[in-house]
Amino acid sequence: MSLPSDLTELLRQPDALAIAVSGGVDSLCLSAAAVAARNGRNLTLCHAVSPAVPDAATKRVKAFATKRGLTLEIVDAGEFSDKRYRANPVNRCYFCKSNLYGTLTRLWGDRTVAAGTNLDDLGDYRPGLQAAEEHGILHPFVQARMTKADVRTLARSLGLGDIAELPASPCLASRIETGLRVEPAELAMIDAVETALRTELGEVTLRCRRLHTGLAIEMDRVLMDSLNSNRLAELTARAREASRQHGGEELTVTLRPYQRGSAFLHA
Structure with missing residues (x-):
């Protein structure tokens, strides 16, 4: 299928692209779209494993990458060594994402790092978005003005099957x-x-x-x-x-x- 032209352009622009993949529909759909837009060229999927990540999500990411022959890097973002995160304040997500994006940009500083944030996410209190801004994370779905419903529609058209229907499941x-x-x-x-x-x-x-x-x-x-x-x-x-x-x-x-x-x- 053909991707929306603006999303295609956003995904093709970086010389090398690393996508933070959680195992949910947004990040997996973004990964599939990047494969289509870039023909898999200079594309890396990055998945952080920690006690806060369900085992089912990690298995889903591994199966997705294996099926498509994609490079998958498993990392420890290190948030459990951060006492601010462990204290679980109102802005806990900021410390989580700061550790995640800090790790990804440190390991793949030569690549543009992207995340599956969609337009609907901007309506919530999401302190993790501040961390994303501080680390220069790309949000292709936001820039392409795509909502959660748009992401699910795209996921279906990309043949992602049950992934397209996954209910939202944050960490x-x-x-x-x-x-x-x-x-x-x-x-x-x-x-x-x-x-x-x-x-x-x-x-x-x-x-x-x-x-x-x-x-x-x-x-x-x-x-x-x-x-x-x-x-x-x-x-x-x-x-x-x-x-x-x-x-x-x-x-x-x-x-x-x-x-x-x-x-x-x-x-």
């Missing part, structure tokens, strides 16, 4: 309520709970929130309303079991409708 640290320290063990527990529930429900909008009061399992309201009380009780028990297996024995588990950013507490 696991976003599930931890502001002010609670970001701990690898708790991130592993969150990932285990979400993985267990997705085994039951499929790729649906789902969050396991670590709150000061315990765990809140959030799912799409329409899906939740379609499930009877027995099924909801089964899912709650499944989440509690997965939590206990990863050190959450004393945590209460509740089920509630999904609310975007509900673990984020403004000052």
Whole structure:
């Protein structure tokens, strides 16, 4: 298929391009578009692995790169060595992205580094965008005026299959309520709970929130309303079991409708 002309030009301009790939639809669609625009020339995919990155996302990125014969670099961005990030302040994302983009520009300073930010992302409070600006990160979808819906449409036209329909899933640290320290063990527990529930429900909008009061399992309201009380009780028990297996024995588990950013507490 033919890419939008302005996106094609943006992706062709850099002599060498490195794309920060998280494993979600935005960054994988940007990677596929870059392959089409550049014929794979001087293109590197960069994926940061840390306790905050679900294992399923890393597997998805590796499978994507292998299938297309692309160069994939796995890096440790080092955010877990940053006490500011670990403290989980309101602007935690700034410290995360500062470490990520600092690592990528240090390792690939001869390349333009791009990310899959889309136009809709600009409407949220995203301190990570400040870090991106400070490190000169390219946002081709933003410059091409593409929304999330546009990205999904492009992903379908590029033949990305199920990737095009992936629900949004930010890093696991976003599930931890502001002010609670970001701990690898708790991130592993969150990932285990979400993985267990997705085994039951499929790729649906789902969050396991670590709150000061315990765990809140959030799912799409329409899906939740379609499930009877027995099924909801089964899912709650499944989440509690997965939590206990990863050190959450004393945590209460509740089920509630999904609310975007509900673990984020403004000052």
